[in-house]
Structures are given as C-alpha cells and as structure tokens.
Amino acid sequence: VTKAYRAGSHDEILKRLKAGNARYRAGQPQHPRQTAERRREMALVQEPIAAVLGCADSRVPPELIFDEGLGDLFVVRVAGNFVSPNVLGSLEFGVEALGVRLIVVLGHDLCAAVAASLMAVSPVAELPGPLRDLSHSAWLHSGPGPLANVASVVEAIAPGIRDGQLPGREAFDAAIDANVRFAVEQLRNSRLIGARVARGEVAVVGARYRLESGAVEFTDSNG
Numbered sequence: 001v002t003k004a005y006r007a008g009s010h011d012e013i014l015k016r017l018k019a020g021n022a023r024y025r026a027g028q029p030q031h032p033r034q035t036a037e038r039r040r041e042m043a044l045v046q047e048p049i050a051a052v053l054g055c056a057d058s059r060v061p062p063e064l065i066f067d068e069g070l071g072d073l074f075v076v077r078v079a080g081n082f083v084s085p086n087v088l089g090s091l092e093f094g095v096e097a098l099g100v101r102l103i104v105v106l107g108h109d110l111c112a113a114v115a116a117s118l119m120a121v122s123p124v125a126e127l128p129g130p131l132r133d134l135s136h137s138a139w140l141h142s143g144p145g146p147l148a149n150v151a152s153v154v155e156a157i158a159p160g161i162r163d164g165q166l167p168g169r170e171a172f173d174a175a176i177d178a179n180v181r182f183a184v185e186q187l188r189n190s191r192l193i194g195a196r197v198a199r200g201e202v203a204v205v206g207a208r209y210r211l212e213s214g215a216v217e218f219t220d221s222n223g
C-alpha cells in the first residue's frame with residue numbers, strides 16, 4: 001500500500017522545521033497540535049510531515065526541538081542514531097506507508113554513544129571531561145557476555161567514523177558529523193528510499209543539534 005505523496009516541497013518542510021527550532025531556541029515554543037481534540041483526530045490516521053532518525057539521548061526529543069505536535073514527526077531513536085536493518089525498515093515504512101517525504105538524520109554534540117565508539121577506533125582523540133571517563137569504561141567495550149548488547153551499539157557506530165579521523169579535540173565533532181553522513185548515505189542507498197530520492201520524491205538530510213544553544217544545524221541538504 002503506497003501512499004500518495006502530499007503536496008509541499010522538501011524546502012517547505014525544512015523551512016517549517018527550522019522555524020519550529022527557532023521558536024524552541026528562543027524559549028518561545030507554541031507546543032502546537034497537542035490538544036485532546038488533536039489526539040482524537042489522530043487516533044485513526046497519521047500524516048507526519050517528516051521522519052527523524054535521532055539519538056535516544058533524553059536531551060534530544062525531536063518534537064520539542066522542532067516545536068511540532070502529535071502526528072507531525074515519524075521518529076526513530078536509537079543511541080548514536082545509526083542505521084540497522086530494523087531502523088531502516090521503520091524508516092522505509094514511514095516513507096512507503098505514511099508518505100513521509102523528508103528524512104532528517106539528527107546527530108548531536110557531546111553524544112556519549114559516538115564518544116564511546118570514537119575511543120574504540122581512535123584512542124588518541126580527546127574528549128571533554130565526563131565523557132572521557134564514560135567512554136573509557138570497560139563495560140562499553142566488553143564483547144560477548146551480559147553487556148554484549150551495549151557493546152553492539154558502540155560497534156555499530158564504529159564503521160561510520162573510522163574514516164577521516166582527526167587527532168585531538170576536533171576528532172569528536174568530526175566523528176559526530178561522520179556518523180550522521182554515514183547514516184544519510186545508508187538511507188540514500190536503501191533500494192526503496194534510494195529510488196524515491198532519485199525521483200525527487202524523498203530527500204534525506206543530515207543535521208547536528210547543539211545541546212547548549214538548542215540550535216539544529218543542517219549539515220547536508222543535498223539529495
């Protein structure tokens with residue numbers, strides 16, 4: 001069941017997300033479409049304007065930082081916002097069944113999952129304070145055993161940040177952006193999403209969220 005694509009260009013959707021983020025950043029969110037009436041309206045249908053692949057980090061909730069409401073965003077969150085078969089399947093569902101036309105891969109600065117992966121692939125990189133201790137923790141890199149699932153998150157991020165490593169302090173920001181780029185590429189290479197990107201029906205963009213300022217910076221708006 002393929003949904004007809006709704007009107008509205010990718011630029012218009014991006015503009016709406018940027019406007020919502022500007023309100024949030026300024027401390028003037030409207031909290032739109034969160035009434036009991038909206039909830040009832042949305043019980044049987046959903047028409048999200050965009051999908052977001054974001055980090056599980058409690059400080060990066062897409063609906064809040066884009067000032068959107070119920071039924072507006074199709075959100076997939078996993079620590080380190082990386083693509084796995086289940087994540088890809090969820091986003092493909094959003095595109096095919098719900099008619100989502102824009103996918104935002106939303107990384108964020110000071111991401112602990114990326115920090116832990118960076119320590120695994122590039123121990124010479126420098127991390128800020130608390131993240132340094134956390135990402136050196138043996139339990140994040142423990143391999144088989146009861147912590148294998150936690151370690152699998154660290155391992156899943158590693159391939160995307162292995163290339164283009166920088167020494168020292170720049171390494172962390174570069175790894176966060178590389179991780180986002182890698183996910184964007186993987187989504188564009190999905191047979192299903194890729195075909196729609198080629199036809200101009202769907203766009204996949206990367207973005208970086210700043211924890212302190214609340215700003216979302218779109219790093220890659222091509223495709």
Ligand SMILES: [Zn+2]
Pocket residue numbers: 055056057079080108110111112113114
């Ligand atoms: Zn994170």
